[in-house]
Amino acid sequence: MDKILVVDDEQGICYSFKRVIGRHGYDVITAFSGEEAVEKVSKEHPTLVMMDVTMPKIDGLETLKKLKTLYPNLTIIMMTAYTTSERAITAMKYGAYDYLTKPVDNAQLISLVEKAITAGKMSIPVTFEGTAEEEEGDRIIGKTPVMLEIYKKIGQIAESDVTVLLLGETGTGKELIARAIYHHSKRVNKPFLPVNCAAIPDPLLESELFGHEKGAFTGADNRRIGKFEQCNTGTMFLDEIGDMPLSLQSKLLRVLQDGCFQRLGGNDLIKTDVRIIAATNKNLESLINMGKFRDDLYWRLNVVSINVPPLRERRDDIEDLIQYFIQKFNRELAKNVKGVSLEILKEFKGYHWPGNVRELQSIIQRGMVLCRSRPFGILSSKDCEWLSQIRLSSEGIMDVEKALSDVVNKFLQRGSSEIYKEAIATFERLMVKRALELTNNNQAMAAKLLGISRNTLREKLEKVQNDNLSEK
Numbered sequence: 431m432d433k434i435l436v437v438d439d440e441q442g443i444c445y446s447f448k449r450v451i452g453r454h455g456y457d458v459i460t461a462f463s464g465e466e467a468v469e470k471v472s473k474e475h476p477t478l479v480m481m482d483v484t485m486p487k488i489d490g491l492e493t494l495k496k497l498k499t500l501y502p503n504l505t506i507i508m509m510t511a512y513t514t515s516e517r518a519i520t521a522m523k524y525g526a527y528d529y530l531t532k533p534v535d536n537a538q539l540i541s542l543v544e545k546a547i548t549a550g551k552m553s554i555p556v557t558f559e560g561t562a563e564e565e566e567g568d569r570i571i572g573k574t575p576v577m578l579e580i581y582k583k584i585g586q587i588a589e590s591d592v593t594v595l596l597l598g599e600t601g602t603g604k605e606l607i608a609r610a611i612y613h614h615s616k617r618v619n620k621p622f623l624p625v626n627c628a629a630i631p632d633p634l635l636e637s638e639l640f641g642h643e644k645g646a647f648t649g650a651d652n653r654r655i656g657k658f659e660q661c662n663t664g665t666m667f668l669d670e671i672g673d674m675p676l677s678l679q680s681k682l683l684r685v686l687q688d689g690c691f692q693r694l695g696g697n698d699l700i701k702t703d704v705r706i707i708a709a710t711n712k713n714l715e716s717l718i719n720m721g722k723f724r725d726d727l728y729w730r731l732n733v734v735s736i737n738v739p740p741l742r743e744r745r746d747d748i749e750d751l752i753q754y755f756i757q758k759f760n761r762e763l764a765k766n767v768k769g770v771s772l773e774i775l776k777e778f779k780g781y782h783w784p785g786n787v788r789e790l791q792s793i794i795q796r797g798m799v800l801c802r803s804r805p806f807g808i809l810s811s812k813d814c815e816w817l818s819q820i821r822l823s824s825e826g827i828m829d830v831e832k833a834l835s836d837v838v839n840k841f842l843q844r845g846s847s848e849i850y851k852e853a854i855a856t857f858e859r860l861m862v863k864r865a866l867e868l869t870n871n872n873q874a875m876a877a878k879l880l881g882i883s884r885n886t887l888r889e890k891l892e893k894v895q896n897d898n899l900s901e902k
C-alpha cells in the first residue's frame with residue numbers, strides 16, 4: 431500500500447486529509463511541523479508528501495528545499511491558501527511536483543494524488559537482465575539479440591543530452607526503457623517528469639507544458655508554472671507524443687531547437703534546459719502523411735530512435751519474462767508458485783501477443799490471483815482455468831469495442847433521461863459481480879482482479895445494494 435505523509439500545523443486539516451485519502455486505499459501518516467516531516471520521511475519512506483506552505487518555525491518552502499536536497503526523487507505536493515500563489519510558484523521552482531489551493535475539492539485531490547504517485551514511481555531505478563538479484567527497482571528482462579542491442583544503445587546515449595525517440599507497439603516496454611535512460615544519465619539527480627500527451631485534453635496540455643499567465647483564459651486566476659519551466663536541468667518523458675495536437679507541436683519544436691518558450695498569454699521569453707525522451711506506439715510517418723504530425727518535429731525528435739520489438743519477434747524471452755513476473759507476484763500476493771506447465775509455456779510461445787509484455791504480465795497476475803493456491807504450485811490451465819480463458823478472450827481483445835458498441839446503441843434507444851448514469855452503473859455492477867463470482871466471493875482477491883482497493887470495492891457493493899433497495 432502506498433504511504434502518504436500529510437504535513438500541516440493545523441491538526442484538523444491533517445486528519446481530514448487522512449480521512450479522505452485513506453478511504454482510497456492509501457496508508458496516510460501525518461506530521462505537524464517541518465522538523466517532524468523530515469524525521470518521518472527518513473523513518474517511514476513515504477511515496478508521496480503533501481505539505482502546507484505556511485507553517486511556524488521552518489515553513490513549508492524551507493522544508494521542501496531540505497527534503498529535495500536529501501531525497502531528490504521524493505514526490506511532494508504543496509498546499510497553499512488561495513492568496514499565496516507566488517509562494518506556490520516558488521514551490522514549483524524548488525521541485526514540488528504540483529500544488530493545491532485550499533479549500534481542496536476531494537475529487538481533484540484524489541486525482542492529483544494518483545497522478546503524483548504514478549509519476550513518482552517512474553523514478554524507481556531500472557536495471558537490466560543480468561544485474562544482481564538483490565538490486566532494488568524494476569528490471570528489463572530479455573536476452574535475445576535485439577534486446578542486447580537495445581541495452582548497448584541505451585549505454586551509448588544515456589550520458590549525452592541527446593533527444594531520444596522510442597518507437598514500438600503498446601506494452602513493449604518503452605516507458606521502462608525511458609526510465610532506464612534517465613537512470614543512466616548525468617541528470618539522474620535532477621527531476622524526471624512524465625507527461626502523457628494523450629491523457630490531457632487539448633487546451634489543458636499547453637498550460638500543463640508551458641504554464642500560463644494570470645488572465646490568459648477564463649478561469650486562469652493565477653500564474654501557473656508549466657512542466658518545461660519546472661523541469662529545468664531535468665529530463666522530461668513525453669509519452670504518446672503522436673497524440674500531441676498540431677498547434678502545440680510548433681511550440682515544442684521551438685523548445686527543442688533553442689530552449690525557449692513563452693507561457694500561455696505571456697510575453698516573456700523563458701529559457702529552459704530539458705532533456706526530452708519521447709515515445710509513441712503510433713506510426714509517426716503515416717501521421718505525417720495525414721498532416722497530423724509535423725515532419726520538422728519528427729526529424730528533430732528522431733536524432734536517436736530506438737525501435738522496441740514486439741514480443742512475438744522475441745519469443746525466446748517469454749520464458750524468462752514468465753519467471754520474472756511469477757517471482758514478482760509471489761512477493762506481492764504472498765504465494766509460492768514455481769512456474770507454468772509445459773502446455774501453457776507452449777501455448778504462450780505460439781500466441782501473437784497483441785498487448786505484448788503488458789498482456790503477458792497481466793495474464794500471469796490474474797492467473798496467480800485466481801489460482802487456488804497450492805503451496806508449491808505449477809500454473810496450468812487445469813487448476814487455473816482463468817489463464818486459458820483470458821488467453822482466448824485476449825485474442826478477441828479488439829472485439830471488445832465492437833461488442834460494446836451494440837450495447838451502447840441499446841442504451842441510447844432507451845429514451846431515459848439518465849442514460850449515461852444507468853449505463854455506467856450497469857457496467858460497474860456486472861464487473862463487480864463477475865469478479866466476485868470468479869474469486870468465490872473473496873473481496874480481497876476480487877479487488878486485486880479489478881485493480882481497485884478493497885475500500886473502493888466495498889463502496890461499489892454498498893452502492894449496488896442501495897440501488898437494489900431503492901428499486902424495490
Ligand SMILES: Nc1ncnc2c1ncn2[C@@H]1O[C@H](COP(=O)(O)OP(=O)(O)OP(=O)(O)O)[C@@H](O)[C@H]1O
Pocket residue numbers: 568569570571572598599600601602603604605606607710711787788791
Ligand atoms: N522487457 C521487460 N521486462 C520486464 N517488464 C517489462 C518489459 N517490457 C515491459 N515490461 C512491463 O510491461 C508493462 C508495459 O510496459 P511499458 O509501460 O513500458 O510499455 P509501453 O511500451 O510504454 O506501452 P504503451 O505504448 O501502451 O504506453 C510494464 O508494467 C512494464 O514494467
Ligand SMILES: [Mg+2]
Pocket residue numbers: 604605669709
Ligand atoms: Mg507507455
